[in-house]
Amino acid sequence: MPDTEKFSNVPEAKAVPKKRTRLSLVWVIPIVAAVAGVWIAVTKILEKGPEITITFSTGDGLEANKTKIVYDGLTIGTLTSIRLAEDHTHVIATAAMSPKTEKFLVKDLKFWVVKPRISGLNVSGLGTLISGYYIGVQLGQSKEGERSFTALESPPVGGDVPGRFFELQTKELGSLGEGTPIYFRQIQAGQVVSYELDKGGANLNVKIFIQSPYDQFVTPDTRFWNASGVDLSLTAAGLNVHTESVMSILAGGIAFETPTSDSPLPPAPADATFTLFDDRTEAFRPPPADPHTYLLVFKQSVRGLSVGAPVEIGGIQIGEVTAIQAQFDATTKEFSVPVTISVDPARFGVKFLNFPKSEDRAANHKRIMDALVARGLRAGLKTGNLISGSLFVAINFFPDEPPASIDWSQDPVQLPTKSGQLEAVEDSVAGLIKNLNKTVTNLDMTVSSVRGTLTNADKLLTSSDKLMGNANNLIAPDSALNAELNNMLQQGGDAAQALRVLLDYLERHPEALIRGKTGEAKP
Amino acid sequence: MSANNPIAMEHGLQSCHGCGLLSRPAPGAEEGRCPRCDEELVFRKPRSLERTMAYLIAAAVCYVPANLLPVLTTNTSGGSESDTIMQGVVLLWSPTGWPLSLIVLFASIMIPSAKIVALLYLVFTVKRGSIQNNAQRVRLYRMVEIIGRWSMVDVFVDTFTVSLIQLQPLMSVEPGPGLFFFAAVVVLTMMAVESFDPRLIWDSASAKEIKREVQHA
Numbered sequence: 228m229p230d231t232e233k234f235s236n237v238p239e240a241k242a243v244p245k246k247r248t249r250l251s252l253v254w255v256i257p258i259v260a261a262v263a264g265v266w267i268a269v270t271k272i273l274e275k276g277p278e279i280t281i282t283f284s285t286g287d288g289l290e291a292n293k294t295k296i297v298y299d300g301l302t303i304g305t306l307t308s309i310r311l312a313e314d315h316t317h318v319i320a321t322a323a324m325s326p327k328t329e330k331f332l333v334k335d336l337k338f339w340v341v342k343p344r345i346s347g348l349n350v351s352g353l354g355t356l357i358s359g360y361y362i363g364v365q366l367g368q369s370k371e372g373e374r375s376f377t378a379l380e381s382p383p384v385g386g387d388v389p390g391r392f393f394e395l396q397t398k399e400l401g402s403l404g405e406g407t408p409i410y411f412r413q414i415q416a417g418q419v420v421s422y423e424l425d426k427g428g429a430n431l432n433v434k435i436f437i438q439s440p441y442d443q444f445v446t447p448d449t450r451f452w453n454a455s456g457v458d459l460s461l462t463a464a465g466l467n468v469h470t471e472s473v474m475s476i477l478a479g480g481i482a483f484e485t486p487t488s489d490s491p492l493p494p495a496p497a498d499a500t501f502t503l504f505d506d507r508t509e510a511f512r513p514p515p516a517d518p519h520t521y522l523l524v525f526k527q528s529v530r531g532l533s534v535g536a537p538v539e540i541g542g543i544q545i546g547e548v549t550a551i552q553a554q555f556d557a558t559t560k561e562f563s564v565p566v567t568i569s570v571d572p573a574r575f576g577v578k579f580l581n582f583p584k585s586e587d588r589a590a591n592h593k594r595i596m597d598a599l600v601a602r603g604l605r606a607g608l609k610t611g612n613l614i615s616g617s618l619f620v621a622i623n624f625f626p627d628e629p630p631a632s633i634d635w636s637q638d639p640v641q642l643p644t645k646s647g648q649l650e651a652v653e654d655s656v657a658g659l660i661k662n663l664n665k666t667v668t669n670l671d672m673t674v675s676s677v678r679g680t681l682t683n684a685d686k687l688l689t690s691s692d693k694l695m696g697n698a699n700n701l702i703a704p705d706s707a708l709n710a711e712l713n714n715m716l717q718q719g720g721d722a723a724q725a726l727r728v729l730l731d732y733l734e735r736h737p738e739a740l741i742r743g744k745t746g747e748a749k750p
Numbered sequence: 751m752s753a754n755n756p757i758a759m760e761h762g763l764q765s766c767h768g769c770g771l772l773s774r775p776a777p778g779a780e781e782g783r784c785p786r787c788d789e790e791l792v793f794r795k796p797r798s799l800e801r802t803m804a805y806l807i808a809a810a811v812c813y814v815p816a817n818l819l820p821v822l823t824t825n826t827s828g829g830s831e832s833d834t835i836m837q838g839v840v841l842l843w844s845p846t847g848w849p850l851s852l853i854v855l856f857a858s859i860m861i862p863s864a865k866i867v868a869l870l871y872l873v874f875t876v877k878r879g880s881i882q883n884n885a886q887r888v889r890l891y892r893m894v895e896i897i898g899r900w901s902m903v904d905v906f907v908d909t910f911t912v913s914l915i916q917l918q919p920l921m922s923v924e925p926g927p928g929l930f931f932f933a934a935v936v937v938l939t940m941m942a943v944e945s946f947d948p949r950l951i952w953d954s955a956s957a958k959e960i961k962r963e964v965q966h967a
Contacts, residue, residue, distance in 0.1 A: 251797050251800055251801060251804070253797070253800065253801040253804040253805070253945075254804045256804055256805060256808045256938070257804050257805075257807040257808035257811060259808070260807075260808035260809075260811040260812050260934065260938070261807075261808075261811045263812075263815075263931075264811045264812065264814060264815050264931075267815050267819070267927065268815070293831075
């Protein structure tokens with residue numbers, strides 16, 4: 228090394244031990260671990276969605292950390308705690324929602340518990356038998372955010388399905404229930420959502436949902452009727468069976484139809500109220516335009532006549548019985564049955580209504596009714612059904628009836644009545660029985676006199692019997708009479724012998740008559 | 751301990767980790783190899799305390815999510831359910847299943863944490879140059895070394911369950927994120943145990959003895 232020797236006087240650099248301050252690579256491991264931990268923690272915190280509270284009426288089937296909130300098959304939240312409300316009447320559940328669900332949480336968001344439900348023939352939520360209940364969600368339309376909700380008792384109907392809700396009023400629920408199908412031309416067009424009594428308790432308000440496009444066929448003129456069961460009618464054409472569907476026979480149903488008219492009405496607004504009729508016939512019966520109410524007073528029994536029984540003229544129903552009472556007339560001390568009927572003149576047809584316009588309507592009506600009664604119009608009861616004995620009111624003309632008139636001062640106006648055929652039969656049967664009774668009484672008397680006669684005859688016979696006995700005694704072989712008779716006959720015989728001897732002698736000696744016996748008197 | 755016990759390092763000798771052969775370090779070379787088994791020869795494990803400390807910190811960091819995150823997710827047709835280790839312990843706790851529950855509690859929760867604490871204690875005492883309870887500390891180290899691997903049982907059982915219970919679509923079991931962190935805890939603590947050189951426990955004691963001998967002399 229020549230250079231080193233050459234520069235031997237050059238000072239040598241200070242040897243400094245290399246400081247080993249550089250961090251060992253091993254520290255990467257805790258840093259990685261820390262980064263991973265922090266990253267997980269951050270994502271966990273970021274993943275934490277909004278927290279909401281849902282109020283349930285019952286905590287049945289709900290479990291904290293188990294029960295899911297499911298929308299369209301996706302879990303969007305889980306119940307984290309369930310506690311009883313302060314007043315112990317309901318259950319408040321807290322739920323942790325998935326992240327990014329904030330915009331769903333609006334005011335009209337609906338929650339309900341999905342559990343197995345069997346209503347009518349609708350079975351739903353069977354899967355929850357295995358998986359446990361979960362909470363269903365229906366999204367709302369509102370823009371207003373909300374964090375506390377009240378769960379529905381039952382799943383909302385309709386939901387995202389377009390359609391409209393209507394209300395039906397009925398007196399009786401019948402076989403209707405939640406989920407009862409509603410048919411339009413025998414297609415299921417909707418269902419019953421809920422029902423509730425109105426405030427007075429007199430009517431039931433049934434809320435129904437008609438899905439689109441059937442809802443456009445519901446106009447203000449639409450008729451709804453109860454299509455449960457089978458409609459049987461026996462006509463001259465034969466037996467008619469009418470039903471909506473097999474399902475409606477089993478589970479009940481409602482049908483609706485809109486009368487065809489020249490100018491179709493616009494669809495009814497949502498939540499419009501309709502009447503639920505009992506059957507199709509009733510639904511399509513035109514509403515009485517100007518019903519006339521009359522009073523019929525019957526003296527006979529009206530057993531078999533019921534409210535709603537038809538009032539017929541010539542076999543066509545023109546009205547119905549609206550009330551049946553019993554009354555006691557204090558002055559005549561008689562019971563009678565006033566029956567109120569309501570007659571719809573619209574059913575009489577055009578001719579009846581076609582009166583001169585100038586005339587007063589009421590006066591015209593009076594005039595016509597007076598004329599009809601004068602011609603013999605009478606109301607009577609007729610048997611509609613021989614088996615059930617149901618009666619109906621038949622209005623007919625009986626020109627032979629004693630004349631009657633209408634007292635227009637009464638309200639309602641009383642129409643003259645005529646005993647029905649049944650009453651007449653009853654009367655004649657009663658008369659017959661009365662006569663029969665008399666006859667029987669007479670017969671009785673006859674019989675008793677015959678009996679007296681017979682007793683006398685009996686006596687007579689007895690005495691004649693005695694007589695015969697006596698006679699018998701008289702003619703007995705050992706009777707004195709017999710002996711005497713025998714004697715008498717013997718003597719008679721003897722007498723005859725003597726006579727014969729005499730005659731013989733006389734024959735031979737005719738002269739003896741004159742000369743008498745001559746010597747030879749000894750035979 | 752007597753100063754008469756010869757310590758290889760004091761005499762400039764290296765003992766082989768692999769076969770225990772004593773040898774003189776190669777002159778001038780940065781590293782030497784065992785002439786018998788070709789193992790790398792060092793006086794002490796390099797940066798033992800630092801590496802142990804790093805592994806321990808990593809293990810402690812992983813220990814938190816390992817216990818907070820679910821280790822198993824059970825999917826049934828009724829829904830899925832995720833359970834953490836502690837939930838598993840609670841689930842197993844029953845009049846008949848309590849021994850199992852205790853095993854899980856010990857193997858999965860107490861042992862990893864005990865390992866971390868024990869190693870931290872060893873690292874700190876060595877760093878401080880403590881000469882107390884040397885024999886106890888070595889026993890502790892050995893216990894940690896022996897017991898530590900059993901924590902892997904939990905990971906083992908879980909992976910077994912996951913691979914066996916795949917009855918799609920009825921039921922399936924999936925590992926949760928907690929399981930990876932738990933496995934990391936076990937592996938990291940084992941690496942910490944491995945990187946800790948127990949001879950360091952004695953080094954400070956011999957150093958002090960040397961110092962005392964020098965003073966006496």
